[in-house]
Amino acid sequence: MNNRGRFGSKLGVVLASAGSAVGLGNIWRFPTEVGQNGGAAFILVYIAFVLFLAMPVMVSEFVIGRSSGANIVHAFRKLAPAKWWIIIGFLGVLGGVLVLSFYSVVAGWTLKYTVDAAMHRISGTDPAQTFNSFVSDTWSPMIYMALFLLLTHLVVIRGIKGGIERYSKLMMPLLLFIIVILVGCSVSMPGSAEGLRFLLKPDFSKVTPHVVLSAMGQAFFSLSVGIGCLATYASYFNKNMNLAGSAINVCAIDTLVAIISGFIIFPAVFSVEGVQADAGAGLVFITLPHVFSSAFAQMPLVGYVFSTLFYLLLLLAALTSSISMHEICTAFVSEHYNLTRKHAATLVTLVYLVLGAACSLSFGPWKDYTLAGMTVFSWFDFATAMFVMPIGGIFITLFAGWYLDRKLLTDELTNNGTLKVRGLRVLIFLIRWVAPIGVGMVFLNEVAKLFK
Numbered sequence: 001m002n003n004r005g006r007f008g009s010k011l012g013v014v015l016a017s018a019g020s021a022v023g024l025g026n027i028w029r030f031p032t033e034v035g036q037n038g039g040a041a042f043i044l045v046y047i048a049f050v051l052f053l054a055m056p057v058m059v060s061e062f063v064i065g066r067s068s069g070a071n072i073v074h075a076f077r078k079l080a081p082a083k084w085w086i087i088i089g090f091l092g093v094l095g096g097v098l099v100l101s102f103y104s105v106v107a108g109w110t111l112k113y114t115v116d117a118a119m120h121r122i123s124g125t126d127p128a129q130t131f132n133s134f135v136s137d138t139w140s141p142m143i144y145m146a147l148f149l150l151l152t153h154l155v156v157i158r159g160i161k162g163g164i165e166r167y168s169k170l171m172m173p174l175l176l177f178i179i180v181i182l183v184g185c186s187v188s189m190p191g192s193a194e195g196l197r198f199l200l201k202p203d204f205s206k207v208t209p210h211v212v213l214s215a216m217g218q219a220f221f222s223l224s225v226g227i228g229c230l231a232t233y234a235s236y237f238n239k240n241m242n243l244a245g246s247a248i249n250v251c252a253i254d255t256l257v258a259i260i261s262g263f264i265i266f267p268a269v270f271s272v273e274g275v276q277a278d279a280g281a282g283l284v285f286i287t288l289p290h291v292f293s294s295a296f297a298q299m300p301l302v303g304y305v306f307s308t309l310f311y312l313l314l315l316l317a318a319l320t321s322s323i324s325m326h327e328i329c330t331a332f333v334s335e336h337y338n339l340t341r342k343h344a345a346t347l348v349t350l351v352y353l354v355l356g357a358a359c360s361l362s363f364g365p366w367k368d369y370t371l372a373g374m375t376v377f378s379w380f381d382f383a384t385a386m387f388v389m390p391i392g393g394i395f396i397t398l399f400a401g402w403y404l405d406r407k408l409l410t411d412e413l414t415n416n417g418t419l420k421v422r423g424l425r426v427l428i429f430l431i432r433w434v435a436p437i438g439v440g441m442v443f444l445n446e447v448a449k450l451f452k
């Protein structure tokens with residue numbers, strides 16, 4: 001028996017994995033991408049990528065994680081002794097480091113806006129100026145980032161069952177409950193029909209090759225696949241978990257939350273005249289404060305409840321995702337260097353504090369330190385979305401589909417033949433052929449463009 005810890009229930013597994021998947025990517029990035037890239041047409045492309053490319057990667061990660069029962073680096077070492085596959089494990093740890101470093105900066109902004117909303121301090125007068133002066137400051141965004149990392153740290157040090165599972169079981173239902181309230185508020189606002197139309201009107205002319213790549217990047221990021229995050233969680237799964245079924249549940253929850261977030265944001269945005277809908281990344285921190293304060297002026301209680309719950313939702317989503325990214329590195333450091341979970345997590349948090357600070361400064365004093373026109377923050381974002389996740393996805397599916405013994409793959413998926421998995425052959429076909437070739441083609445196409 002090992003002392004790595006285990007998830008205690010099936011519900012805990014699905015909620016923790018869905019917690020990893022549902023994050024800033026769903027509530028903030030997805031609606032913006034839909035709004036800008038062809039509405040329902042983008043949603044269709046996105047769903048196809050989730051089903052045919054990202055879901056097979058997720059199932060492969062589950063197989064690799066559970067069958068090895070180890071962190072992502074040791075998983076490859078165990079399953080493929082003395083082979084170069086271990087590089088994919090290290091790439092995963094690197095991905096975890098890069099993503100959480102920039103993610104915690106945005107999560108820090110979210111924490112600040114949650115506090116402001118709760119204290120009635122969201123102001124509608126020039127929200128762009130308020131936001132820009134906050135993020136370009138040296139210390140305050142860094143302090144919020146550090147506080148966010150501290151929250152993450154406090155969950156991770158409590159271990160799998162008492163930390164990650166327990167808090168996911170608390171936070172995910174709360175998150176889903178808040179979503180339901182917010183959709184109700186948003187669609188009942190005047191002018192909301194126009195917002196729904198904007199979100200859903202299919203415009204296939206906007207689905208360019210670049211949009212196709214961004215849909216794939218978004219699917220990978222949103223489902224947390226390609227960097228061994230879900231493989232790490234799966235290393236704590238029980239042997240009776242249905243891997244394929246859980247992956248489908250997680251994909252469904254994640255996609256639904258992403259689409260419903262659009263139903264929260266756009267009707268609200270369109271309810272205020274003169275507000276630009278496709279305001280890009282500023283949507284959540286600039287456009288919405290404007291919307292909230294105007295709602296507040298007309299209906300003070302609704303405005304207050306709406307804004308506070310919205311940022312709280314974003315914060316909870318960010319937290320359940322960040323603990324999963326932290327866990328990739330904590331599991332690796334603690335098992336590789338034989339450290340206790342507390343010591344490993346502390347080391348990992350310290351590294352995140354330093355790298356997160358560099359990302360945070362990218363909006364302030366370091367905004368002119370650029371390489372090829374990109375700041376540290378943009379580099380971290382670009383490197384993971386563009387390289388680490390797709391490359392990880394390709395090799396993870398190749399590993400599960402071709403390197404691993406076919407019998408081991410089938411045994412894992414069917415729990416040694418005790419479970420009947422509908423569509424098993426289709427799933428294996430997706431893992432072996434469709435996902436690696438599909439991701440490879442989209443990836444190479446985009447890399448070729450970089451060198452043109």
Ligand code: PFF
Binds near residue numbers: 022026221224324
């Ligand atoms: N899936 C998360 C989101 O949509 O915000 C982000 C994420 C979490 C990416 C965990 C990668 C990861 F390993």
